[in-house]
Amino acid sequence: MNISWNLHTGVQHLAPAERVAVATASQFTAENIDELLHYKPDYKLLICKDHGYALQNIDRHVEKHHSIAAKERKAIVRKYAQYPLLEPSRVPLPLPLGPRLEVLGEPIDAFLCEEEKCGFVSVSRSVIGQHCNKKHNWESTKKNRESWSKVKVQTFFATGGLQRYFTVHVTPDQAADPLVSVEDDADVTRILDECRRAKEEHDRDMGKADEMVARTDRTGWFNRTGWPEHLGRRNLAHLSHASRMPDGGERLLHQAVKTVDLVIEKSVAGLSSLAIETRRWLKSAKREEADVRPLARLQNPESQRRYAGYWKRFMCYCLRVVTTDEGRGARSCGNNSIDGSNEETEEDEIDEEDQTEDEVDEECQDLMRDARELFPWHGKQKEFARELWCALELEDEQTQVQKMLELSGSFIFQTVGDRPFSSALIHFLAVLGVDEEMNRLRTAGDFSYTSLLLPSADREKQDDAERKRFLRERRRFLADGSYSPMSTMISLLAYGKSIALNTGNSASTQWSRDTRVLRLHGRPIVLEKFKEMIHGVVAEAERVLWEDVMHTGLGERFVIPLDDIEDDVTFTKRGYSFVSRPGNGLSAGLDWMVGKLAKSVEGQRLRVNGRWQARAVRQYIRRVNSFLELLLFLVHTTGGQPARGTETTTARHRNGFLQDRNVFVMDGQVVFVSRYHKTQSLWDKPRVIPRFLPWRVGQLVSIFLAYVCPLREHLVAKVLGSGGWSDHVWAGANGPWETDRLTRVIVQESAVRLGCRLTTLDYRHAVIAIGRQVVGEQFGHGYQEQVGEEDIEEPEMELDSGLELQAGRTEKI
Template identity: 25%
Template sequence: MSPRPLTVAETRHLASLGLFVNEPEPVLICRPCGYALKPFGERVGRHLAEKHNVSKSERRGLNALVASIGLGDPNDVPLRPDGVLQHDALAVVHGYACLHCNFRTTSSDLVSRHLLKIHKWKDSRKSDGWQRNRVHSNVPLQSWSQNGMRGYWIVRTNTPMLAQPTYVDIRDPPTDASTTQRRALLAAAHNSERTLLGACPSSTITTATDSTADLALTTNWMRRTGWAEMFNGARRDLLVWMSQIPSPTASASYHFPLGSEDEATIAKSSSEDEKRLQYLLGAVDDLFDTCEDTIRHTDNSMRCWLRSQDPHRPYKAPFELVGRRATSQAYRRTVKMLLCFCVRLWRLPLGVRLSHCRKSLTVTQSRAIDTLWSDNVWADVDMDTSGRPVMEEDSDEEDETATDNESDSDDEPGEDLDKLLSLQQNTNNTNFEDRPTADQDNFGPVLGNNPPENAVQDLILQLLYFLFTEEYEGGRSGSTLLVYFCGVLGISPDGTVFQRPKNYTKHLSALIYCARLIIMEVLLPWKSHPYAGYPARPRRGQLDRLNEVRREKMCLGSQAPLGELISLRAYGRALSMSDGPSFRVNWSDDGKILRWDEHRLSMAQFRSLADDVLQRSDSAVDDLMYGWNPGCDLSKVRDRMANTSQGYSFVSEPANNLHEAYLNLSQQVSLANLDGLLSANGWVQHKVRRYLESSDTLLKLLLLLVYLTGGQAARGTELMSVEHQNVSSTSRGIYVYSGTMVIVTRHHKSRHATNNEFQVARFLPAAVGRLLYLYLVYIRPFSRMLCRVCLGADNTDSSVLFRPLLRPTDHWGTEKLSKELSRRATHLFGFTLSVRTYRQISIAITEKHIKQIRRPFNRLQDKGPDAPIESALAWQSGHRPLQRATTYGLDGAYPDSLQPALLQVYKWASGEWHDFLQLKSSTLEPPHSHPRQHNPSSQWSMIQRKTNPAQARGTR
């Protein structure tokens, strides 16, 4: 049965009501609803009235019209085949299609029932695969009926159907009752996760166990340290908190939440404890000042034994104090953290200590800390002072007299020292207690009710000596407080991860250094410590006393903390070589832009830094010279580099006639009509001070300028040690060589360890050399004259170049250079640039753009195909090139270590850097690139084979 044709008026009438007569399937489709209607009786009219609110007048005659067309029942109309284009009048729904048959549905429950009933597949834990692997999901479907009761077919939409299974978008799932419940459960789970993520990450990470028995999952570093087992189940963030140094401004109690608001579950350090800790830390500095003074009064031979790790032999070099103040402060800070950690751990309630720190204290450890904390000396200490203890009675002179007398005492240690050593040798008691009373221990002072001024220092010394020499409990190094604290130092500040050896071994070096100071202060102090019972060093038998403790407590493999620290540091240093550099850069494809971290720097910007500092320095010099330009021809300046007499420099060289040149500048500046420093009534003080301040400002610019333009960036400590004239013990670092200003640095950070000088010459560009020449010849001497005449300064002048004239005793550190560099970088680039970062960047640029520096060069090597033919000249004299260059035929006009050949190499290297910065300098060809047309390779190889038969056999 086919429907009759409709007239145009009938088609328009049905379309106005949202109805469509389909062909070739004879069904009537409601476009708004997207499915076919049954054409029997009054169903069509009732549907429009109930679903779409169509008025009765609009529906008049509709049912008769539908009946006259001859439409069929949608349930009897066959389905369309899969893959046809979608019907524009039918709704498109997304559902599921079975991979094994023609079953289609929009219900996930019906899919599960179909797979179980027809294909015998059950969704369970032991099922073979997932349900989504047996059906297509998110498939576009259409049907004649409203709910697809008679089935669906797959249609093609504007987006092609994927061949692989697709998945329903979880952002717009079906809104049935089941889905609503699932969404509510999922929302609750998400809220719980967001709460967890919003909390401190370490609260969840650090409580989980990190130990594993799988060797493949344990790095060599973690296997060696044993930290995973040591801190298994411990709150690592709490351990880090306990090692923090209290703030000097903190007055309230210091607390750490353990995850609950209950006061019983919060670790606290009271305000009284924090004040006492602050006082202790101030006394630590005084104690280490005393220890360093003891080292200064100790002979080299004894310090070689102190540094040795071998039980029977001294070390080849003596133990030395660190040269930099910043290093000393960093080492002392580590000891202060140790004291804070031990006291706070001891003050924790026993339950918190065991449950959150996983650490017990032995009776000996508790007594040692209690001796410091509960001593009667605290009754006489004024806690409001932040530095040295303030006693009721001042007895400086009496203590000095007692110290001098006790320097002649017997060779045997004091009574309390014997008690301390005997107590440490009897730590086999495995009983643990929270806080033993003071009358149970053998620690403490040997004096009565008259504590000396340095009593607190003596108590700290006694505790530190115990920590550094504590014997292992049960043969385990982790049983000692010091080794356990070293593990805490290996935890990151947030407590989440452990440090790699590259960032960790510095802490071990600090503790090893401080341990040697403390042990030396206890065994052989320069001045006695009467409150602790440590007498001053005896006249004889000092080595025996030192070795008695050193062999058992300070050597590699000893059953004391120092043995473990020395071993772990050596292992960490070897392992750190495989970690790679901590600073990495990336280059753009054209090599013109360098990137690191979140910063980027073009080569044009990099060059602009030196150019900007050069312009500012030139302007500052012009201002201080008051526009006067006396001229500068360095090619005519004579400088006897081998002259090491005190006070000599090219300025004082008689042939140059420059020693009084600054008086001409004095005349120009003092008698100037505008801004003259001298008036009819005398010197204008505010102008003089402004001139001196401008001179110091220029010195900062020159420091930065030399750093940027002298070649490869030097360390800050190297530039800060440059002297402009000879002194009694050292040679100057500024020379004029071959018409160029040269900066020579001899300081090196490993000089104390290697006992070797490492001399580096940095040739300055012509413009920079001119500014430094004007400063040394005119501005600096005139500024010194103003200090003497106007400010009453003495006649002494610091030989160090980069030191302020107004405060010659102040020592500029690397932070001064870094501050000036950051200021200029922020102005030009918009971000700060430290000295360390600039050194890394300059080296990266050198490796990328200055190719020739990569080429090997060794002028003293006479083996190999690239050896210079000049080696034959050394052979004729019966020497190897190295022996000849260092012993014979030295030019007396130059220092032995800076002969012309080496200076030419440095000049070429500096010139390559000047060319990259586009600064004018007299560059040289690379010293290894001389022509060899007179040295045929065949003849040279023949000569080498004759002089080195073994090498000839290897090449054959």
């Protein structure tokens, strides 16, 4: 290593001969040894500035490399004996791509494995190649010659076998911004056009239901309905459009709607001819008990028309599906197409001259394909639908009514067993569950008024023998006290839960007499350092965002006027956020980022000769992810009582397919609202908890979402092809980040800045203890110290407060 460090003159680059001269000429004593040795309290290491590495044996090092006499060596050893030193294997490493540690000398070249969550680093190309081959089954191809990228690294220890390399970000030499040529301007325009086309393609895809649904989006309602799985990757807008009432040109569908009115009026009018007992059974929803009141005509005619409207939509949906006839375009009966019109104007003929029949069919397929593939025909239903279609054109009104009754009855009197979506009615309920305006599925509150309007299919009946056999086998193998493995597990579960609920935890926190130091499981946490940790991470996140991600100098930084931002927390349209609201003026962030990259040296490496450089893009995305890790830490730690890890990592910045966003701007403050709770999928009662972020953290969130996020999404989706657009703030190729990512960054930051290694749960315990001491006992009200991240359920609190809400223990807001 051809460098030497001197505190008086700063960093100096010295040749090997000059370094030897400095070492031999220096006469260090216990008084001036600080000029040579430097103690790093964050890492508990003693580092030689001259050699740029940490020492394990002070006496041996200063004797061998600095020729210090024995008497002075003993004094030096005594001087540093008061400082605790960690073993090499226990020293925490700095965060990836952080600023270099100048005391360690110049960073060296190394290779970083590009597999996500791997992080393997080696200074040897052959070693990194062997690693990628053995661990990730990588093989060199023309398209993927290398599965690693070149990085700059440092290490605390130079001895063979003790090196643990960590990546650092090296700021390029200051240089004037290069002039942007006409070609550069054209390339910026091409990039923006490319981004806009990709965004338009993504917006079209947003019309489709998500194929995979995160467990945090699961509610009892969606679990019960099964809609997310049934409609996965289907175009919601096309399905909803297929169920619309007839358009102006759909003459036969208009006739079908009139026939539905006739059928329903005939059926309602016939109620008076039935015996009262018969109508009581018709009114009842129970299998073995008649209703007290008989079924009768609704008093409000408008209600009947409204209810009939859903059956009209179902008939229109059914007839549209059958007339497309498995992808061949509009099926006709005689000379009649789906619109029921034989008239064709001369202008229509001219417009269609350049459009082939296949293209017309393809348009119809695009609109009806999902409905056609999902519609579950059963028995003679398809045949009845075709007969009705022909009757609407060729037969009289009485025949049309009869055909409509036959088709309707075939849908009502059908069993489904354990396959509910084998019924066209159950499938149509899912279609009715599509909110076309908001481009998402309806929640239980929005849908319940709809689901009760349709006739329900009969449940499949089992015979007595099968029912008796099920009860017998259940008693033998599944019940408590049956001498079965299940019985044993039930007993152990009840016993363990009883102990957990009735046994208190031993004291895990203790305070010093002056209340300046908290001991968590015996580990000291200095309150002053705790505050410095948060402020330090905020400063580091700002540095990474502006310098490494946005390539912006100190004098060019700006803020977003949050006081002027308008946000509508009730608007649930998919894809909406305060960034996309036109009046907020945040929609030009992508243009600003692309222009900035075109002018900066670092940014120009991403795109050479009009082509994106995949390796440079991966390195840039890694720097963005480094910022996101710091932002994740700050959101988790600065919003009051910390949320559970899953609640933070699955936060959305725009409205999603099933769930609303979690990031809002209210009265000039950025707010994270968590709705997830571990019992949500069972009881549909998520905890709605607002957490207001400090101004500086709110600026980091808003600037990232408005400026960096659009570019990051485009690069990941269109250049790297490893994922794409995501509604989640923290997301990768496999969806939202796991909680272990949050735990890792908390461990790293607390170890370096606090001198005490904290996990996510440790941090939660520490914050509650500090809050109780500083704020008061009410800070910890509603919080139970637990032994794991998923805690034992507690009784609900009768009194709601902001602190209880942040503890995730209440429902109201």
